[in-house]
Amino acid sequence: xxxxxxxxxxxxxxxxxxxxxxxxxxxxxxxxxxxxxxxxxxxxxxxxxxxxxxxxxxxxxxxxxxxxxxxxxxxxxxxxxxxxxxxxxxxxxxxxxxxxxxxxxxxxxxxx
Amino acid sequence: xxxxxxxxxxxxxxxxxxxxxxxxxxxxxxxxxxxxxxxxxxxxxxxxxxxxxxxxxxxxxxxxxxxxxxxxxxxxxxxxxxxxxxxxxxxxxxxxxxxxxxxxxxxxxxxxxx
Numbered sequence: 001x002x003x004x005x006x007x008x009x010x011x012x013x014x015x016x017x018x019x020x021x022x023x024x025x026x027x028x029x030x031x032x033x034x035x036x037x038x039x040x041x042x043x044x045x046x047x048x049x050x051x052x053x054x055x056x057x058x059x060x061x062x063x064x065x066x067x068x069x070x071x072x073x074x075x076x077x078x079x080x081x082x083x084x085x086x087x088x089x090x091x092x093x094x095x096x097x098x099x100x101x102x103x104x105x106x107x108x109x110x111x112x
Numbered sequence: 113x114x115x116x117x118x119x120x121x122x123x124x125x126x127x128x129x130x131x132x133x134x135x136x137x138x139x140x141x142x143x144x145x146x147x148x149x150x151x152x153x154x155x156x157x158x159x160x161x162x163x164x165x166x167x168x169x170x171x172x173x174x175x176x177x178x179x180x181x182x183x184x185x186x187x188x189x190x191x192x193x194x195x196x197x198x199x200x201x202x203x204x205x206x207x208x209x210x211x212x213x214x215x216x217x218x219x220x221x222x223x224x225x226x
Contacts, residue, residue: 042202042217092213097161098144098206104155
């Protein structure tokens with residue numbers, strides 16, 4: 001079953017606006033990661049936040065983690081048409097094989 | 113630098129035919145390897161993972177099997193494909209433990225079973 005669940009499932013915004021995606025999970029984690037997938041392509045790792053961190057930045061990306069609520073958010077600021085993609089959260093629960101559990105994803109469309 | 117190769121990119125197979133998808137990783141040693149399936153518009157479902165040569169763990173009982181004959185080679189197989197095997201198959205690798213579980217994905221294989 002999917003541990004991470006993204007919200008919303010789809011998001012459409014204008015270029016220049018900010019995009020916020022949320023992820024909820026169920027079990028304790030070592031870290032939470034966000035990935036991006038362009039249509040028909042493989043996933044690309046964007047950012048990782050450890051369980052003892054609350055906020056992390058990378059370029060136009062800002063990730064927050066609230067372990068008490070078992071939730072995370074990904075903020076993309078000043079979005080561009082090239083940001084159009086699906087975004088997935090994934091949790092690493094320190095299991096054998098470093099398995100990740102992926103959410104269902106948020107499909108982001110940025111209109112020029 | 114590390115790279116991952118996955119082929120073919122697209123595959124159309126009749127029901128009941130065999131399947132072999134191959135994934136190879138370059139530039140790293142003893143990686144963890146993973147096979148995922150993704151239904152259209154959905155998240156990833158982990159099918160198999162491997163922590164070493166000949167070591168395969170199955171997450172979902174199904175019509176598929178996996179093998180790791182070499183350190184950086186991971187193969188997904190089926191003896192007889194079903195319609196329900198259609199989907200987008202992704203191979204990935206990670207480097208434990210220093211990689212913190214970050215996974216690097218191949219470009220994927222879109223399988224259509226007709």
